Amino acid sequence: MISTVRLIFAALLAATTITFSIPDTGATERGTLRLHYVQKPIGYERYELARDGDALTLTSDFDFTDRGGRVQLASTLHAKTDFTPVSFKATGKSYRFVNVDSDVRIENGNAIVKADGAESRVPLTGPFYTVDGYAPFAAQMMLLRYWKLHGEPRVLHTVPGLPVNDVYIEARGREAVRIGGETIQLNRYVIDGVVWGRETVWLDQHDTLAAAITRAGGLSFEAVREDLESELVGFVQRSTRDRIADLEGITRRVAPLKSGTYAMTGATIVDGTGRAPIPDGVIVVRDGRIDDVGPRAAVTIPAGVPTVAVDGKTILPGLWDMHTHVTQIEWAPAYLAAGVTTVRDMGNEFEFVVPLRDAIASGRALGPRILAAGLIDGGGPNAFGVYYAATPEEAKQAVAKYHDAGFQQIKIYSLVTPPIVEAICAEAHRLGMTVTGHVPNGMTIEQAAAAGMDHVAHLPIRGEAASDDVQKTIAFLRDHKTVIDPTQSWNELLGHAAGTPISAFQPGVLKIPAPLNRVFSNAGAAGIDAATARTRLERGLRIVKALHDAGVPIVAGTDEGIPGYSVHREIELYVEAGLTPMEALQAATVVSARAMKMDAEVGTIERGKRADMVVLNANPLDAIRNIRSVRWTIREGRVYDAPALWQGVRFQP
């Protein structure tokens, strides 16, 4: 099939030198892209682009199966031969919880948009395209062809959007890929705004889509033309280099307001140790560390140290998110903007997270400190990711790979068998690492803890908190010193009644960029009412409280959700569960630091610790929602302006 396509192109190239990427009348261009989730091949997108007179019709069938769940999206795009869209229709899903139902028609300079049951008329000015998220990739190929043929405009508008999305495209480089003795020339582009954040797309010399890298459900998603499959990791590496360069660019634009040595005076300091807040406190920061902290009367500011008055503010230790997947650079500014200075990455592309972590650690790029847990699954068709262990020898090799790259933890995934859980834990412990993850299929949480898992992700405890069974489980976890990241904000986000707007419990959603808004506007459980959703959430919160009361460390983790803001929601939910505001804040600071054995370095505001702090306009001990009032975030002494960070990744400040 590929060679047929090339023959058509060869004929076209001979016929014309300008519009070589438009098929002849009657000709059909076909493509097959292999789809991958976190590098694991999971399905295909097949597309056809047919020409009939001056009309082009792109049909695409996007179809994958991820961990046993099938996702399908059918779409049709009609365009003129200069790629200007005439209509676009997409129906199905682009990810497990992302429903797509869009129907756009262009009429006299307007887009008639039917999306999710509502119809609107959107006036279009300037260059525009019809595309609804990353899928189908062929629509993004058409977008690029349109962009190239229309003078490479700096910005174009896409529909459906809110009401339009601003999309920025840039050519980023050329490269030659050698496949079986043949060299293929590729052009690399960045597309920013079709989804939240940047995607990388490669076209070959005929403008045929060669590869694309984006995210789905917050994790990396790759499309690679069948014949280029062996180049997958190379595509990931090239894309990673571009993205880290982009983050370095953001780092230059959102420079710290202050760094080096300075003192902050007048704030209320909640040092995170659990001691009473210090009113009218002073913090002296010297070269990234806290040099002194205490009440104004007790701290002498050394001569010559510049002083910043922050009267009326509240200063906390920087927050932690103990369950994330930092699969795109845009998370780094977003986390800092939300006051988060350390994250634990719970599964990512090795080739992405390692360079990103190192760029941040070196100070070249801004962002939270990244601690990484390396994902290992049990293999087979339903496995997740590309690191598997089915034998003790494979377990050792997988653990060694992560250990050598400086990962702190291993994350066990659902298909690892009980004896291999034990082998992974034994090897990780031998190397000084700890183990977290899902309770594997066929094991109970007690068995997982007994097999050596130090932490457990999510809240895999069914039943009522007060029941004998649950109480027994909790006592077992306490005795095993098991740490839990309950990801309640994630449960709430996906489990809220579809009729309840997310803004009712998560005001942060009102500030997110339009493409992200479209993803989450369809999240939620269909067919349940608000009361049922609340009952389910409260059952989980009662277990969180019972675990906490028993002495099981609860660490705040989100599993992503609404970037940054889900950390605030997670903390709020712990207060709803019955923790005091101080205890909830500690779950997102010192308790997390202790769980990662880093509390000697970070997690509280004490002399000698790293200066990771967040400055709030209002005190969260008065009302926990004040955790949302982040003004500045301090990362190892560098003071960042939260609104500027948000704007750097296209959130409203």
Ligand SMILES: [Zn+2]
């Ligand atoms: Zn996760």
